[in-house]
Amino acid sequence: MGKTAARQPVPARRADAERNIAAILEAGTRLLSADPTASVAEIAKAAGVGRVTLYGHFPSREALVDAVLDHAVSLADAVLGDESIDTLPAPQAMAALLRSSWEILDRHRRLFTAADRVLATERIREHHEAPLRRVERLIARGRHDGDFRLDLPLPWLVTTFFSIIHSAAQERETGRLAAEEAEQVLVKTMLSLLAQPAG
Secondary structure, three states, X not given: OHHHHHHOHHHHHHHHHXXXXXHHHHHHHHHHHHOOOOOHHHHHHHHOOOHHHXXXXXXXXXXXXXXXXXXXXXXXXXXXXXXXXXXOOHHHHHHHHHHHHXXXXXXXXXXXXXXXXXXXHHHHHHHOHHHHHHHHHHHHHXXXXXXXXXXXXXXXXXXXXHHHHHHHHHHHHHOOOOHHHHHXXXXXXXXXXXXXXXX
């Protein structure tokens, strides 16, 4: 009886920890998407937990930003899972994917600024592996159908997609790319890059 009673608080503690982690990730996504310099203390306060609790789950700002980025990309990947990506002609599907991706990325561009400050580029890229697999599948289909170029390696074209869309977010953040122009610039740039070379 005594042993059973001793075990009972463990699931409750685990549930509390999971709730705290979810609250921290939600608050981190919200605050860092508004201000890339948001402090750990501000995120803890917004999550309704103490700094000690936050650091118990995420021992550094880098670990916190890493987890928040993973959380945001997972949410974005769920939104991007549109069946039309696999059914529309590849150029139309790419334009639709870029528009959807940009809408999400523009909303969270300051979070990516925060990530750029503390995480290696390769680590940021790793967080995008799931959405980039969708991009790779789409480009491969476009190449098979004769819509996209074959003279450049597929992995390079996927990397270019990743680089262009994140460069657009940086340009948008600095004001060098106007909000009303960003989506159209992205679509034109990527489709012209993917197009079959003339002749």
